[in-house]
Amino acid sequence: QPHVQSPEDHYFLHNMFGEKSLHSLVKIHEKLKHYEDRSPTPVVNSAETLVSDLANDLQSKMVSVEIRELLKLLSKPHVKSLLSVHDTVAQGSYDPELPPLPDDMGDEEDSVKIIRLVKNKEPLGATIKRDDRTGAIIVARIMKGGAADRSGLIHVGDELKEVNGTPVDGKKPEEVILILSESEGAITFKIAPAVKDEPSTKEPKMFVRALFDYDPQDDRAIPCKEAGVSFRRGDILQVMCQDDGTWWQARHHTDANPRAGLIPSKQFQERRFAQRQSATLLQPQKISSRRSSALRRSFRLSRRDKKTNKSMYECKKSDLYDTADVPTYEEVASYQRQSGTKHRLVVLVGPTGVGLNELKRKLLISDPQHFGLTIPHTSRQKRMQESDGVEYHFISRHLFEADIHNNKFVEYGEYKGHYYGTSLESVRSVLSKNKVCLLDVQLHTIKHLRSAEFKPFVVFVKPPSIERLRETRKNAKIISSKEDKNSAKALTEEDFQEMISAARQMEAQYGHLFEKVIVNDDLTTAFAQLREALKKVEAETHWIPVSWTHS
Numbered sequence: 001q002p003h004v005q006s007p008e009d010h011y012f013l014h015n016m017f018g019e020k021s022l023h024s025l026v027k028i029h030e031k032l033k034h035y036e037d038r039s040p041t042p043v044v045n046s047a048e049t050l051v052s053d054l055a056n057d058l059q060s061k062m063v064s065v066e067i068r069e070l071l072k073l074l075s076k077p078h079v080k081s082l083l084s085v086h087d088t089v090a091q092g093s094y095d096p097e098l099p100p101l102p103d104d105m106g107d108e109e110d111s112v113k114i115i116r117l118v119k120n121k122e123p124l125g126a127t128i129k130r131d132d133r134t135g136a137i138i139v140a141r142i143m144k145g146g147a148a149d150r151s152g153l154i155h156v157g158d159e160l161k162e163v164n165g166t167p168v169d170g171k172k173p174e175e176v177i178l179i180l181s182e183s184e185g186a187i188t189f190k191i192a193p194a195v196k197d198e199p200s201t202k203e204p205k206m207f208v209r210a211l212f213d214y215d216p217q218d219d220r221a222i223p224c225k226e227a228g229v230s231f232r233r234g235d236i237l238q239v240m241c242q243d244d245g246t247w248w249q250a251r252h253h254t255d256a257n258p259r260a261g262l263i264p265s266k267q268f269q270e271r272r273f274a275q276r277q278s279a280t281l282l283q284p285q286k287i288s289s290r291r292s293s294a295l296r297r298s299f300r301l302s303r304r305d306k307k308t309n310k311s312m313y314e315c316k317k318s319d320l321y322d323t324a325d326v327p328t329y330e331e332v333a334s335y336q337r338q339s340g341t342k343h344r345l346v347v348l349v350g351p352t353g354v355g356l357n358e359l360k361r362k363l364l365i366s367d368p369q370h371f372g373l374t375i376p377h378t379s380r381q382k383r384m385q386e387s388d389g390v391e392y393h394f395i396s397r398h399l400f401e402a403d404i405h406n407n408k409f410v411e412y413g414e415y416k417g418h419y420y421g422t423s424l425e426s427v428r429s430v431l432s433k434n435k436v437c438l439l440d441v442q443l444h445t446i447k448h449l450r451s452a453e454f455k456p457f458v459v460f461v462k463p464p465s466i467e468r469l470r471e472t473r474k475n476a477k478i479i480s481s482k483e484d485k486n487s488a489k490a491l492t493e494e495d496f497q498e499m500i501s502a503a504r505q506m507e508a509q510y511g512h513l514f515e516k517v518i519v520n521d522d523l524t525t526a527f528a529q530l531r532e533a534l535k536k537v538e539a540e541t542h543w544i545p546v547s548w549t550h551s
């Protein structure tokens with residue numbers, strides 16, 4: 001067919017239509033159709049009984065070879081199955097046959113339920129445990145949307161008495177699971193239903209962003225590895241049940257399968273993390289030895305005269321030892337910016353020299369009406385060629401200190417006795433012009449910006465491999481340091497190494513805050529990726545922390 005384009009599709013179809021079994025099925029279908037049209041009626045509707053009567057009769061007269069052969073044929077499993085199918089169809093009784101109720105049921109057993117589930121490849125969607133006190137096998141949880149849940153017949157707390165006629169009393173859960181996994185088709189359970197009021201309240205849907213990687217296979221605590229759901233940092237999960245304080249039930253929100261699986265609860269994960277930390281006495285890592293780099297970036301672009309402004313500032317609020325909160329899950333809601341409303345604040349982070357300024361500059365040039373930068377504050381004297389509110393907002397040292405005290409700065413620092421800082425007001429000012437505000441700050445300040453007002457979209461710019469850095473940064477320059485503030489120096493091997501190790505530490509400590517990671521290998525490609533990511537955030541529906549949706 002002309003619309004079958006890929007060779008794999010073609011190959012697949014070709015093989016499928018060539019299958020013998022498919023041809024047989026088609027033939028059977030045609031035959032059935034043929035008979036159906038003739039509306040046949042069964043001659044007998046219990047061929048099985050007829051055959052068994054016949055066999056009894058013949059048994060006593062096993063004289064001829066023919067009789068012996070006939071008996072042999074009739075006792076073949078295939079023939080028996082065929083007769084059984086014949087009878088089922090002839091009698092038109094397609095309901096499963098329930099095993100007869102035992103006659104000797106004691107009084108205490110009068111509430112026993114016999115349940116028959118037809119098992120396909122799908123797992124049952126239930127976990128069991130042993131009651132330590134009574135030794136009984138109890139249904140521990142029912143996975144939302146799974147086969148057991150959908151049947152509506154099995155509930156948490158039900159006691160399993162028998163599986164396919166085998167009593168499970170005194171058996172270990174693993175042994176019961178083995179019986180289950182070995183049985184095919186219909187499985188019959190004898191269950192003593194739990195005496196309790198089943199909470200029937202519908203769970204509200206909750207979506208969370210996972211802030212850590214999880215693989216149930218590596219988790220020794222999970223009660224059933226097969227029931228676990230693995231996920232990666234950044235994945236959006238729908239939490240469907242939080243009844244259990246330790247194991248929540250959740251599914252990937254894009255997953256077509258409605259069945260939930262187990263994930264560690266927020267509280268449990270936090271507890272584990274705390275234990276792990278105290279066990280290893282983990283020291284929060286110090287990020288980058290080239291301190292105050294972020295502050296320097298924040299100011300450099302906004303200065304007009306580049307020559308005089310290539311200098312470094314001491315960062316005062318340099319809380320480099322800050323540890324992020326334990327990253328587990330963050331509740332999120334879908335969000336789309338309405339046209340005319342404020343843009344999300346774009347925060348660029350990355351190690352010194354990775355190219356944040358370069359990317360900001362390119363964005364700004366690409367659309368100066370759309371993107372904007374903050375104007376910093378300083379306590380130093382205004383120079384001849386400068387104007388207030390253009391390069392800087394010039395304020396007195398006294399006022400600057402009062403503003404620091406009143407938490408008016410996103411971040412600030414001191415260089416050569418003068419304060420420099422980016423105020424929250426300067427961010428608001430760009431946003432209120434309906435522009436996308438591009439900000440690069442030190443990582444620890446992100447958490448102060450995480451609010452409904454700014455809804456920061458944090459982009460982490462990552463260096464490529466050291467080999468690629470060597471290749472691509474041949475002509476790259478970074479601002480040297482205080483000793484020689486007017487000159488830029490070429491990037492050295494040490495700079496490359498520092499860039500890579502700083503990036504690694506940043507990702508380990510703050511990775512859960514990054515909504516987008518861009519590798520700045522080839523500049524044009526990195527810029528295109530950044531532009532694309534920003535476009536998406538502006539126009540498409542995406543997830544943001546739920547607390548940002550109600551301001």
Ligand SMILES: Nc1ncnc2c1ncn2[C@@H]1O[C@H](COP(=O)(O)OP(=O)(O)OP(=O)(O)O)[C@@H](O)[C@H]1O
Pocket residue numbers: 293294296297350351352353354355356357358359472473475476477478479520521522523524526
């Ligand atoms: N992908 C790239 N390929 C080649 N050179 C690049 C690339 N990205 C940035 N550069 C160059 O690397 C140098 C450092 O870039 P830039 O000043 O933008 O870094 P930065 O992250 O802002 O650094 P700092 O923290 O030191 O301010 C510049 O000379 C820039 O042109």
